[in-house]
Amino acid sequence: MSPRLHRSSRAAGALVGSAVGDALGAPFEFGPPGQFGARFPTPARGAETEMCGGGSPGREPGEFTDDTQMALLAGTSLVERGGLDEADLFDRFLRWAEAGPPDIGNQTRAVLGSGLPWDVAAAEHFARSGHAAGNGSLMRTTPAAIRFARDGREATMDAARRISALTHGDPAAGEGCAVYHELVRVALDGGDPLAAVPPALAAVAEEHRERWATVLAPDWTPERASESDGAVWPTLGQAVWALRRGTSFAEVLRLVVDLGGDTDTVAAVAGGLAGAVYGMGGIPIRWASVVHGRIPGHGDRVWRLADLQQLAAALDGGAQQSYDPGVIPRIGPREVLPGIWAGNLDGARYSEEDFAVISLCRLGEPFPHPVHRMAYIADDDHNADLDAMLADVLDDMAALRAEGHRLLVHCHGGASRTGLVLRGWLVREEGMSVEAATAYVAERWPHLGLWNDSFTEALHRLERSRG
Numbered sequence: 001m002s003p004r005l006h007r008s009s010r011a012a013g014a015l016v017g018s019a020v021g022d023a024l025g026a027p028f029e030f031g032p033p034g035q036f037g038a039r040f041p042t043p044a045r046g047a048e049t050e051m052c053g054g055g056s057p058g059r060e061p062g063e064f065t066d067d068t069q070m071a072l073l074a075g076t077s078l079v080e081r082g083g084l085d086e087a088d089l090f091d092r093f094l095r096w097a098e099a100g101p102p103d104i105g106n107q108t109r110a111v112l113g114s115g116l117p118w119d120v121a122a123a124e125h126f127a128r129s130g131h132a133a134g135n136g137s138l139m140r141t142t143p144a145a146i147r148f149a150r151d152g153r154e155a156t157m158d159a160a161r162r163i164s165a166l167t168h169g170d171p172a173a174g175e176g177c178a179v180y181h182e183l184v185r186v187a188l189d190g191g192d193p194l195a196a197v198p199p200a201l202a203a204v205a206e207e208h209r210e211r212w213a214t215v216l217a218p219d220w221t222p223e224r225a226s227e228s229d230g231a232v233w234p235t236l237g238q239a240v241w242a243l244r245r246g247t248s249f250a251e252v253l254r255l256v257v258d259l260g261g262d263t264d265t266v267a268a269v270a271g272g273l274a275g276a277v278y279g280m281g282g283i284p285i286r287w288a289s290v291v292h293g294r295i296p297g298h299g300d301r302v303w304r305l306a307d308l309q310q311l312a313a314a315l316d317g318g319a320q321q322s323y324d325p326g327v328i329p330r331i332g333p334r335e336v337l338p339g340i341w342a343g344n345l346d347g348a349r350y351s352e353e354d355f356a357v358i359s360l361c362r363l364g365e366p367f368p369h370p371v372h373r374m375a376y377i378a379d380d381d382h383n384a385d386l387d388a389m390l391a392d393v394l395d396d397m398a399a400l401r402a403e404g405h406r407l408l409v410h411c412h413g414g415a416s417r418t419g420l421v422l423r424g425w426l427v428r429e430e431g432m433s434v435e436a437a438t439a440y441v442a443e444r445w446p447h448l449g450l451w452n453d454s455f456t457e458a459l460h461r462l463e464r465s466r467g
């Protein structure tokens, strides 16, 4: 946990982390425990990663499911309506359900298909069936948890209950969403969400408190779950259990997907929490770079990483503007180190598509390259998680090189951030000193920029940690 992380990194981490968890877990849904770890005993950083797609229905690697589709409907409604407009949100859910999404929870389908208005449909279904404490409202609540976090504990927990109640008439589901909102609120503030569990439980409606306290207790384990897989209690219980045990975003996600069962939803919930804790820089770039999907009933737009980051910023109170870098004179690609090429934004954008591209800046329109990793490093001295991001980039580069790919490293100008990674490669892979690596790159890449002192400091830490 890094208290220095900027709030915007945590907000983006929560939203992207939840979508990443959904897409990562989806191929393993309803499978037995241990499948993920058996298939991926070590991190898969080459062209094919743990984002393997498939499953039923067949999905592309990185494609998210109904969890994220509904979350994005909630997020866009909150932004476009300037707050919670339950009728509008229900209507968006309705249009989605009517379009026949490839996966939709049973309760959600029954409620949205009932033809009843937003303020009675879920309550009616609960009164009739008594079944409503599924995890289908918890799985989609990360955007709302970001949006209401600044309003304080009571307001965010109340909003969680109201949004849950649109499809889940059982107040137990709403209480689970309320606890989740509170844990995300604390994490976005830089606090420890695990320490926030007891006060969150104290704010749970009394008749539901004990059951929630059971699954959120420090000694609870997934084997102790007494409810079925799709129920709301073990879903949040498993996510919090993994957050207690894992020491990184990737480890938390591995733990939950390896539990088997409702893997996409549990990983979406765990990913939202872990993303808020570890921030955007803690999410492996090989996962974040490929996350994508459409929202049935809501046009052909494909949501990708940059769209999720923008939505998170808007939910957190920033401006939601699309990024257009314009057209810039191309620099590169040029081979600077054996097998490793450098360029600027448009040099990379229009390069041959068999390059494995490592992007270090914002892009605007997506690139056509099939192998493309995106790590957003700011061109200044304020990257809180620079060491982790640099290590993640270099690890992926090493794996892709080992598979024989030509690498193309670039940032907007091809100067400072590109230079950081090229120098880092030489320090780590070739055993050079920072000074030698800098001189080596400067000789071969005249665009090298050295204005960020924190980059050179990070390289010195890398040199010392090399051992």
Ligand SMILES: [Mg+2]
Binding pocket: 065, 066, 067, 103, 264, 265
């Ligand atoms: Mg799903």
